[in-house]
Each structure stands twice: as C-alpha cells, then as structure tokens.
Amino acid sequence: MLEIRKEHKNADYRPMVQLLKAKGFNVNHKKVQRLMKKLGLRVTSFWRKSRKYTSYKGKVGKIAENRLNKRFSTPIPHQKITTDTTEFKHYENGIQKKAYLNPFLDLFNNEIVSFEISKRSHTK
Known part of the structure; x- marks a missing residue:
C-alpha cells in the first residue's frame, strides 16, 4: 500500500x-x-463535487418581534395569519428551475387563506 x-x-x-x-x-x-x-494515509486534496447552495449571509436586517409567544390558536378569524416560503424545483424545457410557494395560513381554523407562487424568493 x-x-x-x-x-x-x-x-x-x-x-x-x-x-x-x-x-x-x-x-x-x-x-x-x-x-x-x-x-495515517489520508487524502489531502479532497473536494466535494457539488455543494448545496445557501443564500444565508448571517444576521441581515431586523429580527421580527415575537408576537405569537407560542400561542398558535385564536377564537377570532383573520386575527393571526402566518406565512412560510417553500422552494420547489421543476423543469421547464429541460432546464431545472426553482419556484417559490408562499401560503398564508389562518390560525383560527388552520386553513390557507391565500397563496402566491413566484419565480423569485421574496423577503418582504
């Protein structure tokens, strides 16, 4: 060896x-x-062929105030509405692209009130 x-x-x-x-x-x-x-035979020039992309740049902007304080239910409709962004990969003309889903969830009955599908991630 x-x-x-x-x-x-x-x-x-x-x-x-x-x-x-x-x-x-x-x-x-x-x-x-x-x-x-x-x-002690170790490889010195190892590198990953593909690394997972992350757009995280550290602490950027303001951190939102914690208004829910773990109270995720409410007796009043449209009082508490939350959202989250989910990234999907899809193929368009044989080219892999990304789409972003933003559902708006009403915590009164856990139904999706509205949603948005876009080609760009929105941080607002």
Missing part, C-alpha cells in the same frame, strides 16, 4: 482497492480502510 501511495498520492481507499487487485491482492475495502487509517 505504501508503494502504491508513492505513485498515487491522492488515492483513497476505493482506488487503492482497485490498484491492489490489479497487483494480484484480493482484499476487502473495509480492511483497506482500516489499514489506511492505521498507517
């Missing part, structure tokens, strides 16, 4: 198993993982 590692500096356990099998060694991938960990 050390000889193979000199030739292939960033070989993780998967390619290491294939290279060992090519040299005639019949080894299990779990055994190779354990041995590489024991010998």
Whole structure:
C-alpha cells in the first residue's frame, strides 16, 4: 500500500482497492480502510463535487418581534395569519428551475387563506 501511495498520492481507499487487485491482492475495502487509517494515509486534496447552495449571509436586517409567544390558536378569524416560503424545483424545457410557494395560513381554523407562487424568493 505504501508503494502504491508513492505513485498515487491522492488515492483513497476505493482506488487503492482497485490498484491492489490489479497487483494480484484480493482484499476487502473495509480492511483497506482500516489499514489506511492505521498507517495515517489520508487524502489531502479532497473536494466535494457539488455543494448545496445557501443564500444565508448571517444576521441581515431586523429580527421580527415575537408576537405569537407560542400561542398558535385564536377564537377570532383573520386575527393571526402566518406565512412560510417553500422552494420547489421543476423543469421547464429541460432546464431545472426553482419556484417559490408562499401560503398564508389562518390560525383560527388552520386553513390557507391565500397563496402566491413566484419565480423569485421574496423577503418582504
């Protein structure tokens, strides 16, 4: 394994198993993982192929006052209306796009009073 590692500096356990099998060694991938960990053979140039996008930029703007204080029911219709934004992915002409759903929920009877579907996320 050390000889193979000199030739292939960033070989993780998967390619290491294939290279060992090519040299005639019949080894299990779990055994190779354990041995590489024991010998301290770590990959230095690992990077993720795709990272999940996040638009979070830290604390931006004002934090809304907590007016509900965990009281999510009311005896009066249209007294407490809440909203949330949900992101959906869809395909338009073979191209993946995003759509945003903003339902407005009345806490009197937990019905959706209104909703909005848009191509852009609204923060207002």
